[in-house]
Amino acid sequence: MMRYRRKEVFLLVVEPVKKLQRPLKSLLPVLTLLILPNLAFAEDVLSAGDTAWMLTATALVLLMTIPGLSLFYAGMVRSKNVLSVMMQCFAITGMMSILWVVYGYSLAFSDGGSLNSWIGGLDNFMLLNITVDSLSGTIPETVFMTFQMTFFIITPALIVGAFAERMKFSAMLWFMAIWGTIVYLPICHWVWGGGWLSQLSTGPLDFAGGTVVHINAAVAGLVASVMIGPRKGYKKVLMAPHNLTFTLIGAALLWVGWFGFNAGSELAADGTAGMAMAVTQIATAMAALTWMFVEWLKHGKPSVLGIASGAVGGLVAITPASGSVGPTGAIVIGFAAGVGCYWGATVLKNKFNYDDSLDVFGVHGIGGIIGALLTGVFVSAGLGGVGFGEGVTMAAQLGAQAISVIVTLVWSGVLSIIILKVIDKIIGIRVPEEEEIEGLDITSHDERGYSL
Amino acid sequence: MMRYRRKEVFLLVVEPVKKLQRPLKSLLPVLTLLILPNLAFAEDVLSAGDTAWMLTATALVLLMTIPGLSLFYAGMVRSKNVLSVMMQCFAITGMMSILWVVYGYSLAFSDGGSLNSWIGGLDNFMLLNITVDSLSGTIPETVFMTFQMTFFIITPALIVGAFAERMKFSAMLWFMAIWGTIVYLPICHWVWGGGWLSQLSTGPLDFAGGTVVHINAAVAGLVASVMIGPRKGYKKVLMAPHNLTFTLIGAALLWVGWFGFNAGSELAADGTAGMAMAVTQIATAMAALTWMFVEWLKHGKPSVLGIASGAVGGLVAITPASGSVGPTGAIVIGFAAGVGCYWGATVLKNKFNYDDSLDVFGVHGIGGIIGALLTGVFVSAGLGGVGFGEGVTMAAQLGAQAISVIVTLVWSGVLSIIILKVIDKIIGIRVPEEEEIEGLDITSHDERGYSL
Amino acid sequence: MMRYRRKEVFLLVVEPVKKLQRPLKSLLPVLTLLILPNLAFAEDVLSAGDTAWMLTATALVLLMTIPGLSLFYAGMVRSKNVLSVMMQCFAITGMMSILWVVYGYSLAFSDGGSLNSWIGGLDNFMLLNITVDSLSGTIPETVFMTFQMTFFIITPALIVGAFAERMKFSAMLWFMAIWGTIVYLPICHWVWGGGWLSQLSTGPLDFAGGTVVHINAAVAGLVASVMIGPRKGYKKVLMAPHNLTFTLIGAALLWVGWFGFNAGSELAADGTAGMAMAVTQIATAMAALTWMFVEWLKHGKPSVLGIASGAVGGLVAITPASGSVGPTGAIVIGFAAGVGCYWGATVLKNKFNYDDSLDVFGVHGIGGIIGALLTGVFVSAGLGGVGFGEGVTMAAQLGAQAISVIVTLVWSGVLSIIILKVIDKIIGIRVPEEEEIEGLDITSHDERGYSL
């Protein structure tokens, strides 16, 4: 995906021609001569079709966080904490939106001048210079901005699952605000905003955010779950999901909304968007089935939590690949994600004994890494993908993928540790033990989830 | 927004040119001469992109009522009445749809001839004269008609919250049918259908329905809650929301669906729709945070019900403004809505001691008024808006906004009183006390919400 | 709807002209001469607007199954089986997706050569020959493929309701895989893929799947419910829906998603799509109200389960008609569906005493048959429809409709019996009695729905 707003004259010329080709494809030979003189000075032209899709895609990504992710997570905690996780997702939605408007969009996507390899500038501080008529490619810049905002919302919201049932609400807000600013915005700029990762000779492929969103969030979650420590009674008392109907519905809404996430990342309603949607569906289905069958084989029964987790793992894994691979790649990626995320959530976690409450790392971390790496394989035209860039080998591409994974792991991991340490020093990151026992709904929010 | 179906020759000529500009912008200088002779006789031309967005927007607005509003409200009542509010929303959806088809659309949007300042005509009675090929601007008239139908559905559904847990189901249906007919249709015609409000020299700005929908419904709700009287035990027994997870999910679906409501009101997939979506997101986020922080300051804890109510308040307030203001306006409107609706639901109601069960007036009334008035301020180009009309001052615009608010308050208030009085005389508006105690689910519908 | 991918030269020429007409309608007289020579060799041209709508429609149809249908069904079973029905819907979503990719799409929509009257070929086995650039009409073939996939998902998922609370999970998977392959794929090919039904001199009209989807699923469900036998305690113990809030929300999501199902079946964002959405809304509203009032009259109270069932009945009945009838037809069809499905679920079932747990036949079977037949009536231009084909009389059309209904009833009925018999022989189709008593959630999936 080319998210970097095209400003060079070259693109300005090419783009309208490309778009015009659609309705006018067959007119071109005849009209080219007439048109060209004008095109040389033309600006981007709005496509109502692309805009229609991107308005929809933006709504779909918001649907992923609230209600999707909220429900997915809410169902997995104990009933005394159900509101707390939903509240966290909702408050994050509000807060990240405002931060995005104030400086987030600008730092991620505007031109950072001499610092542009590292971070964007402040030209769009408070969305200055964005008007009703501003375009980004063939869609209004407002739409591009809002679409990207939804990514800035869901990424921190994903982290919530790792420290669910024990983190202080105020500390959570501080963490997300700072993490979003110093971890997410730079990485987003590096990958999609024209920063250094996108300028490597062989750039890593991350169509819809495998690294920026999922690995990024997963590492932060892992760090947080370790630093905050396990829930009281972890591995001793029953911490079964209190409402798996919510978890399944949440997974379903994530699935539906993810079409906006992946196919929307094309920023247009075209063949690539279509293929992105198709492979998203295929990989997700495959991963859901795979987890289900693996569990069935190993434990004798297929479970709702399993199939839902598998679906989410598949969605994560296809995310970076969705603009590059074909159906075959999607099936393999889905299969690998099903197996890998199952292993992440059931084996890996138990081996290292951290309490990543809702398996953010097991699903988004492992799924994200699998997807990022396999993108480097299945982009190959021979395997049904769109093909490597000019002169790029599979090894080179795999290397680029690995670099982007490692950079994300390190950057997000190290900074998350520092941020949490500081917040813990100043206000503390964990609720007192009695509050944890009584449940965060009553103690942090003076409310109860259900009085049926 | 220009909802009035363009029929004048002038518009017929201008519109296609405007639309054609998109794909053909740069061709225009060359082609104008060739095209113009044809355009003089041209009809509106369908835009697949605009149609795609409006089909989606229509689905999104339906999503607001069912399931969105149903869940939002259902969660706030006691468990013995959960089905009754959902049933009311659903039945209203059915009934208003049919009334819209029979005469609603016609009275609101067709030409009323000599009475056109007051009410539309009967040209489209039973949707006569609307065919597969009828256009309304660049979209099929069927889509325009269905989109508007969803507004006719959600407005009465909003009122339900004010008299929840005690109104007779049959009386509720009668009230909505009559209120929709003699209150909503005229106001809708005045503002969007070419009636007198839209013909004022300085017309009030109401992009997506701050007056027509929200203030209108809120006043009716206030009147109904006062006339029906408080719930038995009001302020004495615990009337806590029985399922705040539903309320939060409902608010989330309202938020997502509202993109269709606001950005859909542009009736096209263009820059204005994009900005409408962006400011909707911004104001909502801001209002949600504001309510949360105000509550946190005043009561020591942020709550789920608070943040959800704030979000809805923000959505309401940005509604009239969404096509006119920019991001700065959205932030201020969101902030004002957060504070104002908080005050409306927690202070105002207690002061006057009416039992507006789910704070329809506190949220939709106060939010709607704040939004309507601030639209008159932030439309100013200097404040990032699209600018006042030719020769209009801020004072004049504010005056127009105030007029539309007052007209709505009076018209809806007075007529609601009369309608309720009449219905109360004939069939009674409140269920018997024992039924209220036992709960409406069993007594009005022979069903129970949950048997877990 | 024309789902058959156009490959003939004739269509290739006509189609682009039709699409070009939109932006270029008024240019045509002038430009035709210039364009025509090129068009003769032109391929299909992608429309961003149509693609935008179809991406959305695909997401909407997925929304129907998960979460919509899952919730609709989940709410109606007893709480001990809530996960089992949701799990079935979700697992079906995964499995059918993969089967569709492997051979389903190919057998349904690719050219079957000499067997083409009966079944498609294997040209698109594993989606071979479908690339990012493949078009199907004006949309990417990937989008067409995924859209059709969602139909292949929801059809078996509908069947689940008939044998809910007692079927073995493994047997259910086998049944769906085989049924989808030997029942659905041929019928789909016959009606939409160029098979024999579509080649009749008077072809049956089935715009969005009244026969292929609803009658087809309903008969299979009826057969399954009879062969598996009634639930233990049927008609003796209380088998009330355990969570009608879910059922209503599910119905609401079905309603919203169905816009994608019906208006999406046009495969374009145009006037027909607009009318399809409008009539869907109208018929659904009418059917919901009708069921509600009939129940009110007969039993004294309107119910949530009733109005929700009525809505679904209306959605089913308008499905085959949605591209052919006008508002009047929609109202009548909605009314007939309301009465008919009410009768199907409350009278018919009791008369024959089968235990179709969630009334799949009563709602989808009866509704589907009503819709299929009335389509043959209300397509009449005199009744507001798009009119009969050249030289076709109402009697002839009704005959064609009846044929398609009967063919579906017989094909699906007979094969379902055989498939179930075989599966029963090999692995058994019903869970042991103690498992049924304890509930499938614990016994089949080792999970509980709620621990509130």
Added chain:
Amino acid sequence: MKMVSAIIKPFKLDDAREALSDIGISGITVTEVKGFGRQKGHSELYRGAEYVVDFLPKVKLEIAVDDALVEKVIESIISAAATGKIGDGKIFVSDLEQVVRIRTGETGNDAL
């Protein structure tokens, strides 16, 4: 000591609790129960199938009291919970041999 158990209508719970407070009773244990009795249940209707649900939601109050207080407790419950309509419920009194406060280990009347 005696254990007084009262089955009452749910919406009378608050009144009963207040009435008991007024006579100095501070400890009550409440259970949600379903009652079958003379009072007729409601019917529920699902797609034409009518179920007569003959259990009714009730709450059970359990109050351990000193023998001397039993009569007062019974009276105050009756005064608070009686509506005069069928289904108001019952009060059962049984003997308690021992009461212990878990926190302190106190027993007998001290533990109440």
Added chain:
Amino acid sequence: MKMVSAIIKPFKLDDAREALSDIGISGITVTEVKGFGRQKGHSELYRGAEYVVDFLPKVKLEIAVDDALVEKVIESIISAAATGKIGDGKIFVSDLEQVVRIRTGETGNDAL
């Protein structure tokens, strides 16, 4: 009077109630409880973590009866609720000193 409490399997509730009706018992109070006993619970599996849930859903019936009826009540509960499988439950009988009908203030056998 005696209070007969029976812990039985939930799906036997209807049978038990009918059996009790048959011998003229019209008042019953039912509570949903969880039982630990010899009967083994099920295991639940969540993302690889297996929990053995050893409480089982049961219902408790409480029936206040005249002394003379105790045996009949016990028999009819046994006949209705026994499946012969482990976990069928228990019946406990204790003495009731007093019964009061809230609606009327009647006491003793009249209150039943």
Added chain:
Amino acid sequence: MKMVSAIIKPFKLDDAREALSDIGISGITVTEVKGFGRQKGHSELYRGAEYVVDFLPKVKLEIAVDDALVEKVIESIISAAATGKIGDGKIFVSDLEQVVRIRTGETGNDAL
């Protein structure tokens, strides 16, 4: 035989059950109840309306035991459930006249 009923804090249930197992008690019936007592409830806040909710979730354990075991049972519950904070709960002991195992019809101590 005696019926020992203990009202304890919900999160102490597992500890209590284990402690009882340790002294050989295998049968327990557990009910979710709400307790009013000295322990203060929490307040809930909904749109500015503050409700003081003074019932607290508790669980009730009912254990039928042979007379000889009563003291041990009480001690082990106290040791498992006491936190020393207000609201730890109570133990009530009353007499049981009869116990029957439904499955077998056994009575008395054999039925436990």
